[in-house]
Amino acid sequence: MAASKKKKSPTPRKGARRIQRNWQDQLRAWKAHHKASAKDAWQRLIGAPVATAMTVLVIAIALALPAGLSVLLTNAQVATQDWDGNAHLSVFLSADTSPNAQQELAAAWREREDIQRIEVVTREEALEEFKALSGFGDALDALPENPLPPLLMVYPTTTDAGVLETLQKELASHHAVDVVQLDVLWVKRLHAMIETVARIVSVLTIALATAVVLVVVNTIRLGIESRREEIVVVKIVGGTDGFVRRPFLYTGFCYGFLGGVLSVLLVQIALLWVGKPVDELILLYESQFELVGIGWSNVLVIPLFAGLLGLMGAWLAVSRHIQDVDPYLL
Amino acid sequence: MIEFLQVSKRYPLAGGYRDALSRVSMRLHAGELTFLTGHSGAGKSTLLKLIMMIERPTAGDIRVRGQSLNRIPTSGIAHWRRNIGMVHQNHQLLFDRTVHDNVALPLIIAGYSAREASRRVSAALDKVGLLGKQHLNPMMLSGGEQQRVGIARAVVNKPPLLLADEPTGNLDPVLSAEIMDLFEDFARVGVTVLIATHDLVLIQEYHHRCLQLEQGRLVAS
Ligand SMILES: Nc1ncnc2c1ncn2[C@@H]1O[C@H](COP(=O)(O)OP(=O)(O)OP(=O)(O)O)[C@@H](O)[C@H]1O
Ligand SMILES: [Mg+2]
Numbered sequence: 001m002a003a004s005k006k007k008k009s010p011t012p013r014k015g016a017r018r019i020q021r022n023w024q025d026q027l028r029a030w031k032a033h034h035k036a037s038a039k040d041a042w043q044r045l046i047g048a049p050v051a052t053a054m055t056v057l058v059i060a061i062a063l064a065l066p067a068g069l070s071v072l073l074t075n076a077q078v079a080t081q082d083w084d085g086n087a088h089l090s091v092f093l094s095a096d097t098s099p100n101a102q103q104e105l106a107a108a109w110r111e112r113e114d115i116q117r118i119e120v121v122t123r124e125e126a127l128e129e130f131k132a133l134s135g136f137g138d139a140l141d142a143l144p145e146n147p148l149p150p151l152l153m154v155y156p157t158t159t160d161a162g163v164l165e166t167l168q169k170e171l172a173s174h175h176a177v178d179v180v181q182l183d184v185l186w187v188k189r190l191h192a193m194i195e196t197v198a199r200i201v202s203v204l205t206i207a208l209a210t211a212v213v214l215v216v217v218n219t220i221r222l223g224i225e226s227r228r229e230e231i232v233v234v235k236i237v238g239g240t241d242g243f244v245r246r247p248f249l250y251t252g253f254c255y256g257f258l259g260g261v262l263s264v265l266l267v268q269i270a271l272l273w274v275g276k277p278v279d280e281l282i283l284l285y286e287s288q289f290e291l292v293g294i295g296w297s298n299v300l301v302i303p304l305f306a307g308l309l310g311l312m313g314a315w316l317a318v319s320r321h322i323q324d325v326d327p328y329l330l
Numbered sequence: 331m332i333e334f335l336q337v338s339k340r341y342p343l344a345g346g347y348r349d350a351l352s353r354v355s356m357r358l359h360a361g362e363l364t365f366l367t368g369h370s371g372a373g374k375s376t377l378l379k380l381i382m383m384i385e386r387p388t389a390g391d392i393r394v395r396g397q398s399l400n401r402i403p404t405s406g407i408a409h410w411r412r413n414i415g416m417v418h419q420n421h422q423l424l425f426d427r428t429v430h431d432n433v434a435l436p437l438i439i440a441g442y443s444a445r446e447a448s449r450r451v452s453a454a455l456d457k458v459g460l461l462g463k464q465h466l467n468p469m470m471l472s473g474g475e476q477q478r479v480g481i482a483r484a485v486v487n488k489p490p491l492l493l494a495d496e497p498t499g500n501l502d503p504v505l506s507a508e509i510m511d512l513f514e515d516f517a518r519v520g521v522t523v524l525i526a527t528h529d530l531v532l533i534q535e536y537h538h539r540c541l542q543l544e545q546g547r548l549v550a551s
Contacts, residue, residue: 029441036438233422236382237436237483238412240405 033246041250044223045258052255055219059212059259063306064266066205067294071267073201075292076194080187089168090181091152095123097176102150105176109154114167119153126151149178161188209309212259216252216313223248224321231322245318249311256310260303267294331522332358332381332491337390339376339546350376352546353390358524360490363517365533366526368543374526377543378493381524382414383407412440415484415521419496423468423479429455430464433483440487454482458512474505481512485521492516494525498532510536 045052093102099122106118121129126148131140156167164182172180224231231244271293278291294302339351350373358364366374379385380392383399392399394413402410423432430451437447455461458478460471468476477497484492494513498506510532517523527533533540542550 025441028443032441032443033438229422230424230426233424233435234439235408236411236416236422237439238408238410238414239439240408243408243439 033243037246038250040247041254044247044251045254052258055215055255056258056262058215059255059306059310060262060266062208062211062215063260063263063302064270066201066208067263067298067302068267068270069197069201069204071271071292071294073194073198076197078292080190080194087156087164087187088183089154089156089164089171090183091154091171092178092181093150093152093176094178095149097150099123099150101176102152105174106152109152109171114157114163116155116157118155121151121153123148123150212256212306212309213313213316216255216310217317219255220248220252220314220317221321223251224317241322244322245315248318249314252310252312252314252317253307254310256313257303257307259310260306263306264294264299264302331360331362331395333393334377335391335393337380337387337392339373339380339385340388349546351380351387351543354543354546354548355390356541356548356551358522360522361517361520363513363523363525363536363538365536365538365540366524366543367528367530367533367540370528372543373546374543375495376546378416378495378524378526381491381493382416383410412436412487413489413491415481415487415489415492417477417480417484417492417494417497419499423476423483425467425469427467428465429460429468429471429479432468432479433464433486436483436487442487450486451482454486455479457485457515458482473500474502474508477501477505477509478512481509485516490521492521492523494523494527496527497525498527498529503531506532507535 093105097105102120102122106120109115110118123146127140127146130136130148134140154167154171156164158164168180168182171177234244271291275291282290334354334356337351337354338349341348341350354373354377366377368374376385380387380399383402386400399410424435430448433451433454434447437450438444442450451464452461455464458481460475460478460482463471463475468479471479477500481497484494492513497513498509501509506529513523513525514536540550541548
């Protein structure tokens with residue numbers, strides 16, 4: 001705008017001064033209109049509290065769903081990330097293996113490159129542990145002899161699936177070995193499942209973000225419709241499209257932002273709700289795990305992101321419908 | 331000030347078209363008050379819409395101080411309209427704000443500060459004799475008063491060009507005369523005024539130049 005004035009100004013020196021004043025005036029007017037638009041948008045929102053609450057709630061729910069799911073997902077990932085390190089082979093020896101033979105076998109295998117360490121569990125230790133864990137103490141005492149085989153817990157140096165399977169086969173081929181159980185497949189399955197759920201959450205996020213944009217488009221479209229006369233008058237007295245657009249953009253941003261704030265609240269409330277049973281569960285499993293919240297950065301990021309979605313919706317609505325409102329009413 | 335060069339406007343219609351204006355050539359001078367008359371459908375409003383750039387001519391050129399309106403891009407239309415005050419039969423006031431805020435709208439759009447805008451609004455309302463009513467809602471005013479608020483809004487940023495489409499359409503002769511006196515005052519201070527009207531009595535009473543349209547053709551000027 002200042003540039004076009006510059007072209008027209010007849011004398012450069014005088015023109016230069018005028019440009020500066022115009023430029024400053026324009027900037028001041030622009031800022032003033034932004035302020036007025038924001039205020040106007042806000043007053044219209046709180047002027048129709050029920051309608052506003054409905055829109056904001058729809059947006060909040062649409063956002064709380066993916067936000068809540070990703071919090072759950074983060075928790076699942078945190079809870080399972082060190083299970084890899086726990087991958088081990090339970091090597092059950094035949095029942096007649098003597099404690100000495102068991103120790104020797106363990107010593108021999110400890111030399112192997114692919115084995116990090118071995119825990120020796122004698123038949124007696126196995127029985128004690130089983131009694132303590134199962135609570136069948138007395139019933140087991142009644143048995144004529146210890147039914148549990150000697151056990152070697154083999155912790156491998158790697159979690160690579162191929163290496164583990166080879167190791168499993170080699171250990172199983174020893175004559176004293178009854179059965180080798182590889183406790184890793186289910187971990188892999190779990191990780192694959194978490195990965196799948198993560199993808200689903202991404203798709204869901206995109207779908208629901210689109211829904212938020214569409215909700216705002218529709219709400220703003222109605223707003224434009226109800227302010228048609230005002231838009232016509234503004235256009236006739238020389239209001240630019242930007243001038244007409246501005247209050248609607250602020251309205252869209254407010255819808256999104258408020259929806260985002262509310263969605264964060266919803267997720268936090270849901271976390272508090274599930275927090276107690278989860279804590280009890282964790283105690284039962286003697287785990288170090290602690291429930292991960294929505295995170296401080298997300299408390300800010302989600303409302304801003306939602307605000308951007310609202311801005312986008314408003315922009316789409318206004319650029320599509322502002323042309324419809326041309327001052328034909330003469 | 332404004333020059334029409336062989337201007338035509340053709341509207342597409344279902345199954346054909348309609349020539350609202352055909353090869354109209356004329357010139358309006360600064361400080362001149364001109365009537366634009368003709369039967370209903372003759373093309374009066376279309377001519378005003380072309381000046382407002384609500385429509386663009388199908389053929390021909392409109393020049394303002396030698397500059398062609400055809401050259402103004404769509405993005406420049408809003409700024410062009412700030413040179414024009416427009417008065418409508420149905421005044422188009424906004425009933426969700428005061429008289430003052432209605433009149434201030436063109437100034438706010440043009441970027442005046444609130445204080446400067448208020449000063450000019452008061453001057454414009456004083457000019458149309460409504461200074462005392464600036465804090466009322468326009469709904470509370472009579473038809474003639476509403477029309478005068480519309481005029482105040484049209485002239486508040488001192489445009490060099492004032493257009494009016496049936497400005498006295500709804501008013502009795504006394505009020506019409508008041509409005510006409512206002513338009514004459516503006517012409518006297520150098521504003522180019524163009525008034526589209528059916529009102530032959532008005533045209534005869536005030537001796538000004540009169541452009542007459544018939545079926546989109548200029549038949550008398
Ligand atoms: N947007 C449009 N699309 C199609 N035809 C139109 C359009 N606007 C006007 N017309 C036609 O163009 C012709 C001129 O219309 P215009 O409104 O300029 O007449 P007018 O002289 O202002 O009439 P009135 O005195 O009734 O207001 C009319 O026949 C009208 O039907
Ligand atoms: Mg008309």
